[in-house]
Amino acid sequence: MNTQSKLAAVMVLAGEAHDHLSTDKERLNWLSSLMRAIQADVKLNRGAESEALASIGQYLADEGSASVENFLDHFDARLTKLG
Secondary structure (H helix, E strand, C coil): CCHHHHHHHHHHHHHHHHHHHHHHHHHHHHHHHHHHHHHHHHHHHCCCCHHHHHHHHHHHHHHHHHHHHHHHHHHHHHHHHHC
16 A cells, blocks of 8 residues: 555544544533433432433443444554554
């Protein structure tokens, strides 16, 4: 692979990394909003909805964790290939 094609491949990877980080930032915004909703529920409703809200949070965390792990594996494999 010549230098120009490696540069093009790195640019593609950089774009993918940017997209993934943007998605992760949005996911973190959702999680922080959810945590504030749980806090408000505990304060105002004595936690009547906390279990449901916590379940949503666990789903977001699990999905996000799997997404990050998959992306890092994919990213690492492609960087190694560029080697």
